[in-house]
Amino acid sequence: MTRRPIDFDSVEIDPDGKFIKIIDQTQLPQKEVFLFLSEENEIAEAISSLRVRGAPAIGIAAAAGLAVVLNCSGSETIEESTRVLERACEKLEFTRPTAVNLRWALQRMRNKFNSLKGEYANNIEKLHKLMTEEATRIKSEDISMSLSIAENGLTLIKEGAKILTYCNAGHLATGRYGTALAPIYLGIEKGLNLKIYSCETRPLLQGARLTTYELQKGGADVTLICDNMAATLMQQGMIDAVFAGCDRVAANGDTANKIGTLSLAILAKYHSVPFYILGPVSTIDPSAEDGSHIVIEERNGKEITEPFPGIKIAPAEVKTYNPAFDITPAELITAIITDKGIFRYPFHFPFRVN
Template sequence: MTQHYDTLRAVIWQDNQLYLIDQRKLPQEHQLISLDNAQDTAKAIHDMVVRGAPAIGITAAYGVVLAARAAYQQSPDNWMVTIAKDMEILANSRPTAVNLCWALQRMQALFSQITGNPESVLLAAAQKIQAEDIAANYFMGELGAGFLPEKSCVLTHCNTGSLATGGYGTALGVIRNGYAGGKITHVYADETRPWLQGARLTAWELVQDNIPVTLIVEGAAATLMRQGNISWVIVGADRITANGDVANKIGTYSLAVLARYHGVKFMVVAPSSTLDAQLSDGSQIVIESRSQAEVLMMNGQAIAATGAQAWNPVFDVTPAELIDVIVTEKGAVEKPTTEKMQKLFIA
C-alpha cells in the first residue's frame, strides 16, 4: 500500500553518523544535529532533542552502534566490557519509555554472536529496528483508521508522528491514514504544556503534510467535546501494563476522563515494544519528573511569580477501563482487560 502524507524522518543514519532533528528548535527552525558518540546521544535523549518512545528506542539503538565503535577502537579484544559504561549511560537517559530498554536489550543480545568489529552487525540491527517500526506504523495506521466513522473530527495529544517514531507515526499514523482515506476531515491538537509538543511538533507535522489542524489549549478540550465536534481521541503511549493501563504524556488521563463523560471514543496506538508484561497495572509505573523550570519558565523567560514552585510529572496513567481500543502491530484490543491483553502479549 502506498503511504501518503509521509514526508518526515526525525532519526537519520547517514555518512557513518547519527543525525537528529532538533525538536527543541521546531517550528521556528528545522535543524539537524550530528552525533558521533554514545554520551552525546544519551544527552540528546535526556534533553528532548529527540522524544517519543519509539524514536527514543531507535536513537538508543544507533547510540549502541556509536558506543561499539568507540569501544572497539579502544579495546578490540575486550569491547564487550568496555561498552558497558556507555550502555548504562544510554539506559539512564529517559527511564519511563520502555522502548529505550527494549532496544538496548535487543542490541545487547547480539554481542555474544559477534566476532571482530561489531559496528556493521549492530548498525544493521539498528536500521532493522527503525524499518520494523515504520512498517508497524503503516499497519497500525490502517488498523486504527478502521475503527473511525466517516467524516470524523479527532483530537490528539502530545506528538505521536514521524518526529516521535521511526517514521509515519503511531496515533498520527492512524490520523494520516484516516485523512488519506477520507475518514478524517479535521484534526484538533492539544498544545501539550510544558514542552508544547502539540503546538510545536504535531501542528508543524500536519501543516507539512497539508492535513488541516486546529490547535487548542488543554483547558478547551471539554468544551470542544461538549459541542459534539470530536468523534475520537487518539493518543500514543510510552508504556502499557499487563492489564491495559497506559502511561503517556501528562494530560492524557484528563482527556480520557473527559471523553468518557462526553461519549467520545478513546484510542491508544503504540507498538508492542511498549507493552510491559512485568507490570501488572499502572500503579507500578515509575513516573519521571523533570525540572520545575520547565513549568515556571518559557524560552528562558519567567512566566510565574518569583518564589512559586511547580510540580512537573512528565507522564500520567490512564486506567484501562477508560480506553475503548488499544492498537498495536500485533492487533487491536477493544475494552482492554488483563485477559485480553495476555493474548496480545502471547502474540
C-alpha cells in the same frame, strides 16, 4: 503509505554507523536544526533534553547510538568492545525512565552483541557493522509497525471524522509516520476529509510546536486548541474520537502517556467519546502488572515557569511539581490499537510482548 508527511525522519542512521542524524525537536517549529551525533554523552543528552523524543524514536536513537559508539570506539578486542557496550548502555538506559522502548531496544542490542561476539571475536570491525545493521533493522521494524497501526486505526475512522489528539505521537516521535497520527495520515492519503484538533500540551507544548507542524506538512486540516478547551469541544459535539499515543502500557492496559492524557480520558468517558490509545506491542510491558508499577519521570520545574528561554511566567522561587507522564486506568480506554490488532477493555494481550 506512499509518502512521508515530512521529507526527513526523526532519527537517521549513517550507513557506515559513524553517526546518527536527528532533527532537534526543541528548536521546532521556528528552526529546522539537524544534529550529527557520535558520542555517548551527546546522544544521552539529546534523549534526556528531548531533542529526540517519543518512545519509539528514543528507542531507535538509543539502539543506533549504541552502534555508533561501538563503531567510533577504536576497540580492537572483544573485551574492549564489551566494556564500551556496557558503559554506553548504562549511560543511555536511564535518560528517560518511563518509556519502555528505550530499555527494550538496548536489551535487544545487548542480546545481539552477545550472540555474535563468539563468532566475531577476531573480527571486531565486522561485529560492529552487524550491530549497525541490527539498529537499522529496529528502525525498519518500527516503520512497519506504524504502517500496521495506521491500517488498524483507520478501520475506526469514518469520512468527516473530527479527531482530538494530544502531545505528539506522529512522524517525529517514531521511525516514520507515527502511532496516534499514523491512521490520520493514511486516511488523508486515501482521500478522507478529516478534521484534527491538537491540544497544545503544556508544559512543553509538543502539540502546538510539533503536532501542528507535522500535520500541516502532511496536508491535514488541523486546528490548535489550549488544553483547557477540550471539554468544551466535546460538550459541543465537535469531537468524534480521541487518539493518543503511549510511552508504556502495563499488562492490564493501564497506560502511561504525556501528562494530561488522563484528564482527556476522563472527559471523553463523561461525554461518551471513544478514547483510543495507539502504539506498537513493544510498548506493552508485561513486567508491569498495572499502572502502579510504572515509574513516572519528574522533570525540572523550570519547564513550567520558563517555557521559553528568558520568558518567565511565574514568580521567582515558586514551588513546582512537574511529572512528565500520568497513568490512564484501563477502564477509561475504549481500545488499544497496536500493530498486532485492536484490543478492547478488559485487555488481554494474547501474544508475547517482551
